[in-house]
Amino acid sequence: MPAWAEGLRRAAAGLALGAGLAAGALAQTSDLVAVDALRVCADPANAPMSSEDGSGYENVLAELIAEKLGVSVTYEWYPMSTGFIRNTLRDKKCDVVIGYAQGHELVLNTNHYMTSVYTLIVPAGGDLAEVETLADPRLKGRRIGIVAGTPPGAHLARHGLIARSRGYPLIVDRRHQSPAQDMLADLEAGEIDAAILWGPLGGPLVKRAHPGLKVIPMVREEGAPRLFYRITMGVRQGEKVWQRKLNSLIRRHQGEIDALLHEAGVPLANDMGTALVVPGP
Incomplete structure (x- = not known):
């Protein structure tokens, strides 16, 4: 030759x-990905997002995705705290985290299926009901609840509102503590004048059980840090086939996903977090 x-x-x-x-x-x-079930990694007590009784809107979203895949849903329950990804997704006990912030290195993110923002929550009939930004002078001297260590804290400080703010813990075991629900209870009791919560948490909580409160998405807040985040599904690093499959499902069923989230009370924003988006009929 x-x-x-x-x-x-x-x-x-x-x-x-x-x-x-x-x-x-x-x-x-x-x-590595199960073919007979959608194996979801989730916190059993993270209402209104995920709950062991299936009432969270992430549970409903998981059911929707499973239906499109033609399989059932199973869960690996673990508190959303230090070690969550290591003890669930990386340990191959489950294959997807339904809600995960875009760009987090612990997981391989799918395309985002929603963008949401932090919210200001106030009494619906009170004198703060028309406030749209933290720069509003009506907030001066008011007691504002905030989860410690979250981005809106920098905005409170910039506008001179941090001194009278009340902090609530960020890292807790939700099976025993619920800072968001404690904050809303304090607001209704008059112990604070306003509350700041992540929209996908505060919006559904208010819709479910606090009809006297008003949720104001903070889409007009200026300056850093940003108050909007794109939410994806998280899969194991390297699982590009599974990621692409979920990307395809998200793209083809985005309208159904939007409607599900809107019905739950999640404030949806455009990709830059500058305006609200209301799903069509």
Whole structure:
């Protein structure tokens, strides 16, 4: 065989071997994901998002995704705290986290399925009901509840509102504590004048059980840090096939997802967090 022909043969063999190894790696990655069920990693007491009784809107979203996949839903329950990803997704006990902020390095993010914002929550009939930003002078001297260490704290400080604010803990075991619900209870009792909560948490809580309160999405707040975040589903690093499958489902059923979230009370914003988005009929 001429030397040039032998070189081509060896090159072709090398390409075939490389393709075979790549296909094997792909199959191995795909094999980690269950095909008979949507295995969800979730906090059992993270209402209104996820709940062991199935009442959270992330539970409903999981049911929607499972229906489109033609499988049932199973859960690996673990408190959303330090070690959550390590003890669930990375340990291969489940295959997807339904709600995860875009860009977090612990997971491989799908395309985002919603953008939401922090909210200011006030008594619906009170003198703060028309406030739209923290720069409003009507907030001066008011007692504002905020979860410690969250981005709106910097905005409170910028506008001179931090001195009288009341902090609520960020990291808790939701099976035993609920800072968001405590904050809303304090607001209704008059112990604070306003509350600041992440929209996908505060909006549904108010809609479910606090009809006397008004949720004001903070889409007009200026300056850093940003108060909007894009929410994705999280899968294991390297599982590109599974990621693409979920991306396709999100794209094809975005209207249903939007309607589900809107019905739950989640404030939906455009991708830059500058305006609210109301799903069409």
